[in-house]
Amino acid sequence: MTASLAVLLATLVLGMLLRMPIGFSMLAAGIAYLVAKGQDIGLVAEQVCNGLYNSYVLLAVPLFVLAANVMNAGTVSERIFDFCRILVGRLRGGLAQVDILVSVIFSGMSGSAIADAAGPGLVTIKQMLKKPGYSPGFAGAVVVASATIGPIIPPSIPMVLYALVSGASVGALFLGGVVPGLLMAGVLMVTVQIIAIKRDMPRDAPVPLREWPAVMFRGALPVSLPLVLLGGIYSGAFTPTEAAAVAALHALVLAGLVYRALTWRTLAGVMLESTRSSAVITLIIAGAFFLNYAFTSEGVPQQLAAAVAAAQLTQLQFLLLVNVVFLVLGCVLDTAVMLLVFVPMLIPTAKLLGVDLVHFGVVAIVNMMIGLITPPFGMLLFVTNALAGIPIRDMLAEGWPFLIALLLLLLAITLFPQLVLWLPQSMGYGLK
Amino acid sequence: MLRWAQRTADAIGGTLFTAMFLVFLVQIAARFGFNRPLPWTDELAVVLYVWVILWAAAFMVPTREHVVFDLVWNVASRRIRRVMAIAGHLLIGGLAAWALPASWDYVHFMRREGTPVLGIPFMWVYLPFVLLLVALVARAVLGVRAAWRGEGLDGEVRG
Numbered sequence: 001m002t003a004s005l006a007v008l009l010a011t012l013v014l015g016m017l018l019r020m021p022i023g024f025s026m027l028a029a030g031i032a033y034l035v036a037k038g039q040d041i042g043l044v045a046e047q048v049c050n051g052l053y054n055s056y057v058l059l060a061v062p063l064f065v066l067a068a069n070v071m072n073a074g075t076v077s078e079r080i081f082d083f084c085r086i087l088v089g090r091l092r093g094g095l096a097q098v099d100i101l102v103s104v105i106f107s108g109m110s111g112s113a114i115a116d117a118a119g120p121g122l123v124t125i126k127q128m129l130k131k132p133g134y135s136p137g138f139a140g141a142v143v144v145a146s147a148t149i150g151p152i153i154p155p156s157i158p159m160v161l162y163a164l165v166s167g168a169s170v171g172a173l174f175l176g177g178v179v180p181g182l183l184m185a186g187v188l189m190v191t192v193q194i195i196a197i198k199r200d201m202p203r204d205a206p207v208p209l210r211e212w213p214a215v216m217f218r219g220a221l222p223v224s225l226p227l228v229l230l231g232g233i234y235s236g237a238f239t240p241t242e243a244a245a246v247a248a249l250h251a252l253v254l255a256g257l258v259y260r261a262l263t264w265r266t267l268a269g270v271m272l273e274s275t276r277s278s279a280v281i282t283l284i285i286a287g288a289f290f291l292n293y294a295f296t297s298e299g300v301p302q303q304l305a306a307a308v309a310a311a312q313l314t315q316l317q318f319l320l321l322v323n324v325v326f327l328v329l330g331c332v333l334d335t336a337v338m339l340l341v342f343v344p345m346l347i348p349t350a351k352l353l354g355v356d357l358v359h360f361g362v363v364a365i366v367n368m369m370i371g372l373i374t375p376p377f378g379m380l381l382f383v384t385n386a387l388a389g390i391p392i393r394d395m396l397a398e399g400w401p402f403l404i405a406l407l408l409l410l411l412a413i414t415l416f417p418q419l420v421l422w423l424p425q426s427m428g429y430g431l432k
Numbered sequence: 433m434l435r436w437a438q439r440t441a442d443a444i445g446g447t448l449f450t451a452m453f454l455v456f457l458v459q460i461a462a463r464f465g466f467n468r469p470l471p472w473t474d475e476l477a478v479v480l481y482v483w484v485i486l487w488a489a490a491f492m493v494p495t496r497e498h499v500v501f502d503l504v505w506n507v508a509s510r511r512i513r514r515v516m517a518i519a520g521h522l523l524i525g526g527l528a529a530w531a532l533p534a535s536w537d538y539v540h541f542m543r544r545e546g547t548p549v550l551g552i553p554f555m556w557v558y559l560p561f562v563l564l565l566v567a568l569v570a571r572a573v574l575g576v577r578a579a580w581r582g583e584g585l586d587g588e589v590r591g
Contacts (some may be wrong), residue, residue, distance in 0.1 A: 011523070018520030019505040021498030023489070024568060042538035043529045044435055045493040049539075049558040051480045056474065059452075059481050066453065238460070272442055272492075275449040279488030280498055286485070319488035334499050 004299050008033035008291070023280070026287025030214020033294050044290055051289030054239060057170065058285065060160050062278035063244035067251045068115035069270045069277075071106070074255020074262050076222055080105050081127075084260065086212060088189075089204035093196025096142045097189055098204065099124035103146035104185045105219075107153035108226030109247060111160070111374055116150035117143055117383050125388045133202045133234060137394030138195075144380040144395060145188055145402035146161040148369035153181035155229060155247065158339055160240060163283065165292075165344045168357040170240040171233045175424040176362045180413050184366070187405040195401065221258065225250050234427060279337060288340030295345060305348040315353050319360070319414050322346060323367055330371020334379070338368055358424060359417040359431045366410050373403065441491035445484060452480040475549045479557050486560035490567035495575075510585050519577035525572020528565045538563050 002112045011032040015025030027044065034041045052058070071077065080102050088097040097098065102120040110116060121143035128134035128142075151158045154174035154371040163170040195201070207215065229247060232238045238246065256262040262270075308318060329338055343364055381392045413419045423429070459473035505513060539562050542554035578584050 011527070013518065016501045016521055017504050018516045018523065019500050019502050020524050021495065023498065024524050027525050027568075029533040031527040035527075035530065041534035043537040044531055045538045045558065045561050049482065049554075049561050052485065053478055053557065056478060059456075059477060061447065062481070062484070063453065063456065066449075080573075154557075238463075242456065242460055245453065245460060248453060251458060268446065271446045271450055275445045275484060275488045276493050276497060278449075279485050279493050282485040283489045284499065286489075312571055326488040332501070336499075377501065379499075 004033050004036040005294070005300075007036040007150070010292055012291075016078075021283070022337060023283030023287045026284065026291055027229070029292035030287070030294065043293075044313060047290045047293045048286045052282070052286060055164055057160055057164055057239075058282070060155075060241045060244035061157055061281060061285075063241070063248050064111040064155055064160075064276060065115075065278050065281070066270070066274040067244065067248040068119065069274045070248065070251040070255050070267075071109060071222075071263070072115065072119035073266050073270050074251065075259055076251065076255055077102070077106065077123045079215075079218045080120060080222055081123050081258065082207070082215045085204055086207050086215060089192070091196070092203055093192050093199075093201040094204035095124060095128045095131065096138070096192045096196065096201075099128075099142050100146045100185050100188050100192065101147075102152060103149050104182070105223055107150045107181065109155075109222060109251065111151055111155040111157040112152040113147045113369060113380060114383055116245060117147040117380050120389060121147055121384065122387050125180055125247060125384070125390070129388075131202060135394070135398065136388075136390045137398040140384050140388060140390035140395040141148060141190065141399035141402055142188075143388075144373045144378075144384050145399065145406065146185070147380050148366075148372060148406065149181050149184050149188075149280035151369060152177045152184060152362070152366060154178065154226065155240075155244065156365070157281070158335060158368065159361065161336065161339050162343065162361040162365060163240075166347050166357050166361060168361055169429070172358045172424040172429040173361055174230060174233060174240075175427055175429070176358045176420045177365075178423050179419055180362055180366060180409070183412075183419065184406065184409055187409050188402060191401050191405045214293070221254060234422050237240070284334065284336040285340055288337070291341050292344050295341075301345045301348045304345055305352050308349045309352060312351070315355050316415070318349065318353050319355065319363060323363070323410065323414060326364060326367045327370065327374070330368055331374045332377050333371075335368045335371065338371070339364070356417060356421060356430070358429070359420045362420045363410070363414050366406075366413060370406050373399065373406075438491075441487075445492045448480055448484045448487065452477055452484055455480065455499045462569075470551045475547050479547065479550075479552060482557055484559050490560065492562040510582075513585045514579050514582065517585065518576050520523045521572040521575035521579070525569050525575075528568035528572070532562070532569070534563050535565055 008029045012025055012029035015028055016022060030044045031041060034043055081098065084098045084101040085109065088094060088101055091097045102124060103116055106116055106120045125139045125143055128139040129136060154177055160170060163173055225247060225343060229243045233240055233243050234340040326338060350357065372378055375381065375396060381395060385392050386410060455473050455477045459470060463469045505516065508516060513550050539555055539558045542558055546552055
């Protein structure tokens with residue numbers, strides 16, 4: 001390691017330990033690196049500005065954020081909730097099953113796990129806490145576990161970021177997430193079922209038959225969007241960025257015109273909120289632009305690739321090793337940091353070993369979503385704690401069966417690439 | 433005074449964000465509705481995007497909304513936190529101040545080049561980066577002053 005690279009890492013770690021915002025720490029580390037190297041400090045401005053200006057696909061991020069915020073403000077979650085109560089509410093532990101299904105449907109419109117926990121997650125937690133038989137810890141654990149599905153079923157903000165750093169196709173990544181996302185829902189539902197039978201948890205009250213048509217109609221409207229989005233992106237009719245704008249427009253029309261749940265005042269609030277949260281995410285991306293420039297000019301990814309080549313790892317050994325490293329890093333680091341700083345370092349190695357980049361991306365993102373629910377740095381735990389007031393230690397005490405279920409699924413998609421690649425390939429991905 | 437300034441900053445950022453969204457809708461309407469893609473929408477959307485992000489990061493997002501790593505902070509005593517806050521602000525603010533002249537040079541230099549379609553000089557596109565650095569320096573000064581007075585050291589204890 002060169003001295004200037006050491007200065008960069010030291011500044012970054014120091015800034016983070018001192019509780020400075022991670023995005024600002026990354027920028028400061030970049031500046032310190034250039035000072036130590038004696039290069040033109042204006043390079044930071046150049047890398048960050050050009051990076052933002054030239055990454056058209058990144059514009060999807062604020063638009064997806066907007067779509068999710070509009071849906072949350074516009075009671076779209078409540079409509080989906082009612083719809084799912086009809087489908088799975090009568091199972092034992094019904095509300096928990098409803099929550100998982102709501103997450104699946106909501107994921108088809110939102111690309112963020114945090115939005116999923118803050119919107120539909122909060123709606124179901126409130127319902128569960130009204131009923132005996134659901135402890136706060138259990139309710140919170142189900143919600144954080146099911147929120148991890150959000151960015152796996154398309155659309156997905158992390159997949160857009162991954163596409164940016166890896167060059168893999170956004171459309172193929174989105175399709176690749178469908179089967180793993182549904183499987184995640186499946187293993188979580190089975191886990192709930194086992195716990196519910198063991199504890200003799202209540203079934204949800206039936207929805208009166210005459211209410212079915214109205215509830216089904218209102219709930220079915222949001223479900224139509226994912227099909228339009230995926231079809232549009234994959235057929236090439238629109239870019240992922242335009243798809244994100246369509247998603248936001250769809251949410252606005254639903255919430256404002258169909259459900260009439262938006263006022264101008266709430267809309268203005270939603271715009272401000274979306275601006276702020278887009279900036280928070282993108283600031284980290286901007287910092288990562290420069291760090292990647294520094295790592296690349298220091299030859300870090302190439303050295304890593306050479307080291308792995310020398311170790312003669314097989315594809316599978318590499319993927320398993322990456323999984324272990326990411327799970328550990330995921331306990332202490334933010335998803336965007338891992339995705340934008342660590343993943344690019346591994347891409348040359350993955351290519352060298354012939355790992356499919358779509359498979360690699362989906363595995364890495366599922367892994368990072370698990371990182372969102374592992375302490376001490378688990379964003380989903382923080383958000384649910386802040387919004388629902390459920391203590392984190394209670395969620396952890398109830399959460400381990402779900403964690404184990406998700407880890408087993410991660411192992412399965414690592415071992416069997418076809419679980420990820422089957423759908424994109426059947427739509428023509430990789431067959432030239 | 434500060435509240436008024438914050439409201440103005442919010443209004444500007446929110447308007448830029450809304451404009452960016454509307455530009456996209458125009459683009460989609462032109463392409464699918466009228467089958468006549470417009471050449472300038474992509475470019476304007478990207479320019480607005482650069483502004484929205486850097487402007488909001490500089491003037492709209494309060495420190496508590498940023499992603500931070502607070503494991504050390506949460507276990508530290510008040511006295512240690514005070515030292516941490518002052519050191520952290522000096523680190524970030526100091527480096528931002530250091531980078532200001534060179535960054536302005538770069539941004540100012542880019543006035544010679546314009547965006548391909550609209551011909552907006554890149555100086556105006558990239559200007560908010562300089563504003564972000566200025567805001568970082570100002571934040572650091574305010575942050576050091578607050579920490580010196582013992583303000584803002586409680587922090588949210590999670591769990």
